[in-house]
Amino acid sequence: MSKRYYLCDILGDGTEENPFRPAVADHGVNWSGEVSTGDDGRPNKNFALAVVATNNHGKLLSDSRIDPLPEFPLDGKISAMHTAAKNGLTTAMQKRGIPTDLLSTSDGYREAIRGIGRYLNPNFHENNFDVSE
């Protein structure tokens, strides 16, 4: 089982039967999601950051509502990523309207994930964002 970060659409209407949730939630995987909401409890962004633990990331990769972030060590340097993975990260962020300047101000993948999380929640910290394998 491995963990991977994703950006994904938010599904649901906020009822108990159909709660707001990241799209990864509908794939039967273990996950934790960062969903930014307003004072009324409704999402104020149209996407969520999710960390997923599963043996099969393939079913997520084939869902157009879900954009995978690079499968790369959290403590690795972005400059050490393959170009395709780096471009994928940039594209996924741009698709969701996340400023990509944080990729140029820091070289760490951890800082990139933290920056994405803090775009949704100013108090986000990757160490408090996890799910059991």
Add this chain to the structure above:
Amino acid sequence: MAVFVQDTFSGESENVDLTAHTGEVGASWTVIFGYPSCRLSAASGTVYSSGTPGNGAYASGVPASSEYDVEADVSDPASTGIAGRTSTTATTFYHARNNGTEWQLYKFVSGTATLLGSYADSYSGTKRLKLQIRDAAKKVFVDGVERISSGDNSITDAGRAGIRLILNNTVPRIDNFLATDLSGGGSQVGSDFAVVYDIRAQIYSDFAAAYDIRQTVSSDFQTVYDIFTSVSSDFEARFNILASISSDFACVYDIRQEASGDFEVVFDMHQLASSDFVTLYDMGGRVDSDFEVVFDIKTQTVRVRRSGLRLSLGLGL
């Protein structure tokens, strides 16, 4: 840790409404805004649904701050859970439960539901479910194992601790409710604090020591683990240091035989260490699995070797 709610749900007649019951500590119950109440089973001393789905209630006990733990025994059939930061005026709370196939962490804000995380597990029997509420993280533990962690903090008021039963089912499902906050835990240790583990026989199972330090350590703090024989399973020592350390802090691990499982030491430091902080691992034996030492230092150290952190590893392989 101080208990501000405790209820074993015992000593009542059959089918008593939960709001007519008073538990052991801070446990007069009020229905969560907009929800029907729950009822008690006299035979088993547990809580069950009252006949309408979506029951919920919060206890009268007031936590010392917005950071506290809520826990209870929950039994199948599922869709039973616990709540924290429960508003007394709105359908607003964090909620941990199992829906029959997975453990879930929810937030409800003015009745709007958002699922924050899930962990697949269709359990049977009874599980101990804990919702740990801190500003930095909301964590769900099942039988002591962390399953979900979320950084969401959109509900900030301390609120109350509560319970919630989703399905209409008269099978008893919640028992031994407990809520504890971070107050109390004893007073300051004004002199030296020393713990020596002089273990000369084999430890056949897990070895765990937890130091939950919430007050200032103003004198020396020393722990020595002098383990002469093997630990057959995991070895874990955890230091949750929430207050400052103004004097020396020393930990010595003198392990002369093998540790067959994981070896983990965690220093979760939230405050200042203004004097020496020394850990020594003098291991004569081997560790057959993971060896992990984590220093999670959340605030400034006055001086770390003047110019930086020095890590020395001497591995006699």
